[in-house]
Amino acid sequence: MRYRVAVTTIRDLARLADVSVATVSRVFNNPEVVSQETREHVLRVAARVGYQPNESARTLATKKSYMIGLIWDTDHRRPGWRHPFLQEILIGLKTALSERGYHLLLLATSEREDSDKDVYLRAVKRHNLDGVVFIDNGTRDPALDVLAASGVPCVSLDRPVSGPRTTYVTSDNVGGARSAVARLHARGCRTIATITGPVRTRPGAERLDGYRAELAALDLPYRPELVVEGDFYLAGGYAGMRRLLDLPHRPDGVFVAGDEMAVGALRAITEAGLAVPEDVALIGFDDIELAALVPPGITTIAQDKAGFGTAAATALVEMIDSAEDEAPPPTVLPTTVVLRGTA
Amino acid sequence: MRYRVAVTTIRDLARLADVSVATVSRVFNNPEVVSQETREHVLRVAARVGYQPNESARTLATKKSYMIGLIWDTDHRRPGWRHPFLQEILIGLKTALSERGYHLLLLATSEREDSDKDVYLRAVKRHNLDGVVFIDNGTRDPALDVLAASGVPCVSLDRPVSGPRTTYVTSDNVGGARSAVARLHARGCRTIATITGPVRTRPGAERLDGYRAELAALDLPYRPELVVEGDFYLAGGYAGMRRLLDLPHRPDGVFVAGDEMAVGALRAITEAGLAVPEDVALIGFDDIELAALVPPGITTIAQDKAGFGTAAATALVEMIDSAEDEAPPPTVLPTTVVLRGTA
DNA sequence: CTGAAAGCGCTTACAG
DNA sequence: CTGAAAGCGCTTACAG
Known part of the structure; x- marks a missing residue:
C-alpha cells in the first residue's frame, strides 16, 4: 500500500454485497446479463464504499488497457524542434480520446540509440497499449515503420505511414x-x-x-x-x-x-x-x-487544429474496435484563409 | 492477442532458459542475487527472443506503476485557457521523469461534474499511479485538495497546496x-x-x-x-x-x-x-x-521553463522513494532579466 | 441469472 | 543461489 487511501477490491465488494466476484464483475462489464435487483444492489454498495476497479488487473485479464501511446520525440536528433501547435493538438486528442474512454500515455523514449528499431513496439507491448498516435517531427524514424508494420493500430499526424492498421491525418x-x-x-x-x-x-x-x-x-x-x-x-x-x-x-x-x-x-x-x-x-x-x-x-x-485530435481519435478507436486488419483512409482536413493585414 | 506480435512471457523465457520463473524475475529485479553464469545466460536468451516484462502484471504484483499522472484541466470552466509555456514544461517533465524510469499519463477528466470531489484520487487508484503533477489553471479545484490530503505524492506547478506528501514549484x-x-x-x-x-x-x-x-x-x-x-x-x-x-x-x-x-x-x-x-x-x-x-x-x-519540469520530477521521485510522510520544501526558481527593445 | 474455478503475467516470502 | 507456491485483482468460459 503506497498511500493511505483504503482500496476496496472486487472481493471486498462481493463480500459486502453478498454476491460472487463474478457477479460484481458482470455488473460493471455486462450489466444486462444480471438481474436488475442484484445489479442495483451491487451498484449501491459499490458507490457507498467507493469501489474502483484496478485497471492493471483488468488489463492483465483482458489485454486491453484503454491507453493510447503518444509518440512525440522531443529531443532525439533535433533538440530545438517545436511543434507549431502542439498544445491545440494535445487538447483535441485528449478530449476526443477521453470521450471514448481512453487515456493518453506520453511515451518517454528520449535516451535511445539510433539503432534501436523497436523502441516503440516494445513500449506498446510492455504497457499493453491499445494504439498509438505519432506526432511527426520531420525526421525519418525507422522505429516508426517497425511499429506500423506490426499491426498495432496507429495514426500518424502529418506523415504518411503504411501498415495493416495504420492511417494518418493531415491538412489539405x-x-x-x-x-x-x-x-x-x-x-x-x-x-x-x-x-x-x-x-x-x-x-x-x-x-x-x-x-x-x-x-x-x-x-x-x-x-x-x-x-x-x-x-x-x-x-x-x-x-x-x-x-x-x-x-x-x-x-x-x-x-x-x-x-x-x-x-x-x-x-x-x-x-x-x-x-x-x-x-x-x-x-x-x-x-x-x-x-x-x-x-x-x-x-x-x-489549419483545423482541434480537427487533428478529433480525427486521430476517431480513426484510432475505429481500428481498435475492428476485428479486421484494415485502416480507415487518411483524413485530409480542409484549410481556410484568414484575412488579416498582410494580404 | 490484439496484435500479431509474438509476446513472450516470463514463463516462456524460463522454459527456454531452463530456469524457474522466479529466477528470471530476479535477473531483472534483483540481478545481484543470482549467479553471474545464470544471469548472463538468461539475459542472452531474453535478448534473443525479445522478452519484455508485462507492466500491467508487474504493477498488479508490486503496486508500483512507474506512471505519473498529469492533471492539466483543459476545458473545465475555462475553455479558452492556455498555458504560456506548456510545451516547455511538458518537455522538461517528460525528459526528467523518463531519466528516472517514469512515464506520464495525461489524465482525461474533462466531463466531470463540479461536485465530483475525488476524480483525481479515483484515477490515481484505478491506474496505480505513483504520483501526480498538477498544472495550475488558475481556478480553485477542490478535487485537488482532496488528492493532496490523501497522501498521494503530488507536486503542483505555480500553486501552493498542502498535504502530507505534497509540494510545489514556482518562479520567484x-x-x-x-x-x-x-x-x-x-x-x-x-x-x-x-x-x-x-x-x-x-x-x-x-x-x-x-x-x-x-x-x-x-x-x-x-x-x-x-x-x-x-x-x-x-x-x-x-x-x-x-x-x-x-x-x-x-x-x-x-x-x-x-x-x-x-x-x-x-x-x-x-x-x-x-x-x-x-x-x-x-x-x-x-x-x-x-x-x-x-x-x-x-x-x-x-522564467526557467525547463526548470519546472526538472524540479517537479525530482521532488516527485524523492517523495515516491521515501517511506516517510514528508515533502521536500517548495522549489522557487530564480528568474533572469532579458534585455530587449522595450526597456 | 449466478457461482466456482482457472487464468492473465508478474513478484516475493519461504524453504532448501 | 534457486525453485515451488501463493498472491496481486480482475475476467470469462463452464456448469448449473
Missing part, C-alpha cells in the same frame, strides 16, 4: 497553398514567390506542390529563383525573404509556408524599408497564435 | 517583479505603473507584491491609480495600457506581469502615437517565444 496542404496563391493573385500580385518548408517534410513538399499548381492554373510562369527553401522557423523566413528582396525583379507577393517564417519574412521586408502589403503582400500558413498578434496581423491559411 | 515572482521595477527605475523611469495578472492567481498576486516591495525600496510612492488588473491575455494588456495612458500624469515605465499582456500594452502605446521605450518603457514577464518575435523585442523577466 496543396489546397491551402493554392488558395494562398490565388488570394495573392486576386489582390493584384503578378510576381509571386514562395518560401517553402523543408521539402523533405511532407507539409513542406505539398505546400510547394500547391504553389506550383496554382501558378499553372493562373497561367503564371514558374520561376525557380522565386522559390527559396526555408526551415519553418523565423530565421529561415527572414533569410529567405532577404534573398527574394535581392532579386533584380523582386516579388510583389510571397506565399510563406509557415506563420513563424512569415513573421521573419515580415521583419525582413520592414527592415528593407518596404511596406506590407503595398510593396510586398504576404500570406502564411498554420494560423498560429502569433499570426494574429504581430502587427498588422498575418494573413494566413488556417 | 516577487524577486522577478522587483528586478523589473528596478530596471525601469535604473533607466530613468520615475512614474512606474503595473498591469497585473488576476490577483486571485498566485503569480498575479506575487508579482504585484514584488512591484510594491521594490517601489518601497526605491522610495517611490505607491499610487493605486498606477495599478490596473489584467488577465494575462493580450486583450487585458491592451485595455490596461489604455487606461494608464488616459491618466492625467501618465507613467513613463510599466511593469506588465505577463508577456502576452505586454504585447497588448505595446500595441496600445504605439497606437497612441507614443514611442517605446522613449515615452513609455515596458517590461514583461515569462519570456515566451513571442516576446523575442514582436519588434522591437520585449524586455522581460524570464
Whole structure:
C-alpha cells in the first residue's frame, strides 16, 4: 500500500454485497446479463464504499488497457524542434480520446540509440497499449515503420505511414497553398514567390506542390529563383525573404509556408524599408497564435487544429474496435484563409 | 492477442532458459542475487527472443506503476485557457521523469461534474499511479485538495497546496517583479505603473507584491491609480495600457506581469502615437517565444521553463522513494532579466 | 441469472 | 543461489 487511501477490491465488494466476484464483475462489464435487483444492489454498495476497479488487473485479464501511446520525440536528433501547435493538438486528442474512454500515455523514449528499431513496439507491448498516435517531427524514424508494420493500430499526424492498421491525418496542404496563391493573385500580385518548408517534410513538399499548381492554373510562369527553401522557423523566413528582396525583379507577393517564417519574412521586408502589403503582400500558413498578434496581423491559411485530435481519435478507436486488419483512409482536413493585414 | 506480435512471457523465457520463473524475475529485479553464469545466460536468451516484462502484471504484483499522472484541466470552466509555456514544461517533465524510469499519463477528466470531489484520487487508484503533477489553471479545484490530503505524492506547478506528501514549484515572482521595477527605475523611469495578472492567481498576486516591495525600496510612492488588473491575455494588456495612458500624469515605465499582456500594452502605446521605450518603457514577464518575435523585442523577466519540469520530477521521485510522510520544501526558481527593445 | 474455478503475467516470502 | 507456491485483482468460459 503506497498511500493511505483504503482500496476496496472486487472481493471486498462481493463480500459486502453478498454476491460472487463474478457477479460484481458482470455488473460493471455486462450489466444486462444480471438481474436488475442484484445489479442495483451491487451498484449501491459499490458507490457507498467507493469501489474502483484496478485497471492493471483488468488489463492483465483482458489485454486491453484503454491507453493510447503518444509518440512525440522531443529531443532525439533535433533538440530545438517545436511543434507549431502542439498544445491545440494535445487538447483535441485528449478530449476526443477521453470521450471514448481512453487515456493518453506520453511515451518517454528520449535516451535511445539510433539503432534501436523497436523502441516503440516494445513500449506498446510492455504497457499493453491499445494504439498509438505519432506526432511527426520531420525526421525519418525507422522505429516508426517497425511499429506500423506490426499491426498495432496507429495514426500518424502529418506523415504518411503504411501498415495493416495504420492511417494518418493531415491538412489539405496543396489546397491551402493554392488558395494562398490565388488570394495573392486576386489582390493584384503578378510576381509571386514562395518560401517553402523543408521539402523533405511532407507539409513542406505539398505546400510547394500547391504553389506550383496554382501558378499553372493562373497561367503564371514558374520561376525557380522565386522559390527559396526555408526551415519553418523565423530565421529561415527572414533569410529567405532577404534573398527574394535581392532579386533584380523582386516579388510583389510571397506565399510563406509557415506563420513563424512569415513573421521573419515580415521583419525582413520592414527592415528593407518596404511596406506590407503595398510593396510586398504576404500570406502564411498554420494560423498560429502569433499570426494574429504581430502587427498588422498575418494573413494566413488556417489549419483545423482541434480537427487533428478529433480525427486521430476517431480513426484510432475505429481500428481498435475492428476485428479486421484494415485502416480507415487518411483524413485530409480542409484549410481556410484568414484575412488579416498582410494580404 | 490484439496484435500479431509474438509476446513472450516470463514463463516462456524460463522454459527456454531452463530456469524457474522466479529466477528470471530476479535477473531483472534483483540481478545481484543470482549467479553471474545464470544471469548472463538468461539475459542472452531474453535478448534473443525479445522478452519484455508485462507492466500491467508487474504493477498488479508490486503496486508500483512507474506512471505519473498529469492533471492539466483543459476545458473545465475555462475553455479558452492556455498555458504560456506548456510545451516547455511538458518537455522538461517528460525528459526528467523518463531519466528516472517514469512515464506520464495525461489524465482525461474533462466531463466531470463540479461536485465530483475525488476524480483525481479515483484515477490515481484505478491506474496505480505513483504520483501526480498538477498544472495550475488558475481556478480553485477542490478535487485537488482532496488528492493532496490523501497522501498521494503530488507536486503542483505555480500553486501552493498542502498535504502530507505534497509540494510545489514556482518562479520567484516577487524577486522577478522587483528586478523589473528596478530596471525601469535604473533607466530613468520615475512614474512606474503595473498591469497585473488576476490577483486571485498566485503569480498575479506575487508579482504585484514584488512591484510594491521594490517601489518601497526605491522610495517611490505607491499610487493605486498606477495599478490596473489584467488577465494575462493580450486583450487585458491592451485595455490596461489604455487606461494608464488616459491618466492625467501618465507613467513613463510599466511593469506588465505577463508577456502576452505586454504585447497588448505595446500595441496600445504605439497606437497612441507614443514611442517605446522613449515615452513609455515596458517590461514583461515569462519570456515566451513571442516576446523575442514582436519588434522591437520585449524586455522581460524570464522564467526557467525547463526548470519546472526538472524540479517537479525530482521532488516527485524523492517523495515516491521515501517511506516517510514528508515533502521536500517548495522549489522557487530564480528568474533572469532579458534585455530587449522595450526597456 | 449466478457461482466456482482457472487464468492473465508478474513478484516475493519461504524453504532448501 | 534457486525453485515451488501463493498472491496481486480482475475476467470469462463452464456448469448449473
